[in-house]
Amino acid sequence: MPFNCVSxxxxxxxxxxxxxxxxxxxxxDVSGAFDDAWAAIKDQGGTLIIPPGRYLLNAQWVLVKEEPxxxxxxxxxxxLYAGASVTGKAxxxxxxxxxxxxxxxxxxxxxxxxxxxxxxxxxxxxHCVHIKRCNLEFHSVRADYDFVTFAxxxxxxxxxxxxxxxxxxxxxxxxxxxxxxxxxxARSFIRMIGAVNRFKAVGNLVTHCKVGVLAEPETGPxxxxxxxxxxxxxxxxxxxxxxxxxxxxxxxxxxPTGWRIVFNDIERASALLDLPIVSGNAFPHSQPxxxxxxxxxxxxxxxxxxxxSGYPVSTFETRFPGFGPAVENSFWQGGSLDLRFPTxxxxxLANSSGSSxxxxxxxxxxxxxIWVNTGNGKAYIRSGQPSSASDGTIIGTQS
Numbered sequence: 001m002p003f004n005c006v007s008x009x010x011x012x013x014x015x016x017x018x019x020x021x022x023x024x025x026x027x028x029d030v031s032g033a034f035d036d037a038w039a040a041i042k043d044q045g046g047t048l049i050i051p052p053g054r055y056l057l058n059a060q061w062v063l064v065k066e067e068p069x070x071x072x073x074x075x076x077x078x079x080l081y082a083g084a085s086v087t088g089k090a091x092x093x094x095x096x097x098x099x100x101x102x103x104x105x106x107x108x109x110x111x112x113x114x115x116x117x118x119x120x121x122x123x124x125x126x127h128c129v130h131i132k133r134c135n136l137e138f139h140s141v142r143a144d145y146d147f148v149t150f151a152x153x154x155x156x157x158x159x160x161x162x163x164x165x166x167x168x169x170x171x172x173x174x175x176x177x178x179x180x181x182x183x184x185x186a187r188s189f190i191r192m193i194g195a196v197n198r199f200k201a202v203g204n205l206v207t208h209c210k211v212g213v214l215a216e217p218e219t220g221p222x223x224x225x226x227x228x229x230x231x232x233x234x235x236x237x238x239x240x241x242x243x244x245x246x247x248x249x250x251x252x253x254x255x256p257t258g259w260r261i262v263f264n265d266i267e268r269a270s271a272l273l274d275l276p277i278v279s280g281n282a283f284p285h286s287q288p289x290x291x292x293x294x295x296x297x298x299x300x301x302x303x304x305x306x307x308x309s310g311y312p313v314s315t316f317e318t319r320f321p322g323f324g325p326a327v328e329n330s331f332w333q334g335g336s337l338d339l340r341f342p343t344x345x346x347x348x349l350a351n352s353s354g355s356s357x358x359x360x361x362x363x364x365x366x367x368x369x370i371w372v373n374t375g376n377g378k379a380y381i382r383s384g385q386p387s388s389a390s391d392g393t394i395i396g397t398q399s
Contacts, residue, residue: 004046008055011036020053026081029058038063045069050107052077059083061091065126068097076106076133082117089122089146095153096126099167103130111138111145112178119146125153125163136175138208139182147175147186147209151193152218164195164225174205185209185241194218195225204235211274212237212244215256224250228285229258238267243274243306247289251280255311259289266296273313274306281309288312288332298323321352358386370395 009017011033019028034050034057041048042065050073057080065071082090090109096102109120120136123129136147150165170190189206192199192215206212213232218225226247237244244266247256255275266272272294294317296304304325305313317327339347351360355374362371370381373389382392 004041004044005049006037006040006046007049007051008033008037009049009051011040017053020051020055022054024054026054026056028056029083030055031057031059031061034061041071043067043069045071047072047074050075050078054079054081054110056081056083057090058085060086060088063091063093063102065093065096065102068100070101072101072103072105073107074105075108078106079108079110081110082114084116086117088117089119089149090117091121093121093123093126093129095124096129098127101128101130102126103132104134105132107134109134109136109138111136111141112182113140114138115140115142118142118144119149121147122149122151123165123168124151126150126165126168128167129165130169130171131173132169132171134173136173136186137178138175138184138186139177140184141186143187145186146188146191146214147173148189149191149193150196150199152195164197165192165199166196167198168196169200169202170204171200171202172204175207175209176205177208187211188214190214192216192227192230194227196227196230198229199227200231200233201235202231202233205238206235206240206244207238209240210242211246212240212269213246215245215247217248217250217253224253226250226254226256227259228256230256230260232259232261232264234263236265236267237269238265240269242269243271244269245272246274246276249275249277249282249309249311251277251282253282254285255282256289257285257287261289261291261294263293264295266294266301268297268300270301271303271306272296272301273304275309275311275313276306277309277311282311284312288314291315291317293317296324301325304328358389358391 016028016030019026037048111117148170152163186209188211189209190201190213215227245261249255304327312332314332315329319327349361349363350356356372358371362369368381368383372379377398378394379396380392381395386392
């Protein structure tokens, strides 16, 4: 069987092709050719090529995937423009078959000065949708602009066997403005609404957004669900007016579980992780979000974690004192923790110079604080916060 490969150019007139190749901003609407190319590939699967060039789409490109086939949309060198009549996302992926891939690769979305389009790509009820090496050039966009959005789709739509978006990825994509003098910022690089589970954002360069990754609870058919099992790894977050990652909590509902925010670089952002809640508290789920190995440039991140309701967060982030925001490291352990050391090794609680004290290098245990007064060599214990090195009960003296 021959390999199925179609090109949008196969469905365009010579005049339309010339317009895409002129090197100037396109003027002719070729959305019909994009629709025809999708119709030719969507049932059998294969590769849909968007050749290098500039393309104007005056209508949203809707990709309804009903059949269990693998499809690659290959657009290296292609630059897409959205006409003024496009008020939603430029591309809308609707439904997908379990475990079958839909890859969108290499596209550039030129939304510079476009104040009508709401985003580049939305995935509604999509499974295994992978967005790779796509870029957004923008300025002066809508305040609610999101580069990529993942959400559910209403039950009963064509091809829907699970209305949530599962197992999706955004990798090695980026957003940029051509100069610092250009105004405006996107609301988010990635927005996840509802149970966008097992999602991965890997190796992206995120700039000039309010929030890098924004997760919100579902308010539709699967109310209160939120994304779980999410991996945010190896991304560069730069020039964000708010947080690199924000997970919206709901009062009296379960919060996120299985989030791993690891090995990211953050520069010029208010926070790495923001867990806002209007009031009350969210219920802890089985595995708190984990922060590990992230790097924030000195003085450019205001708070590492903003967590007004005290939702459980496991953090293992090293900071030398005086550099960057304070990091409150914690480890949530459901069972016993067994620490074993070889002969001659020990566990030390100390400050950066290796010493202990009532306000540095001490042990807090069940509301009690234990420390060593290095001035007299005595160990103390006290319930609550001590006010001095000897403000407690002596429990030991150096021999």
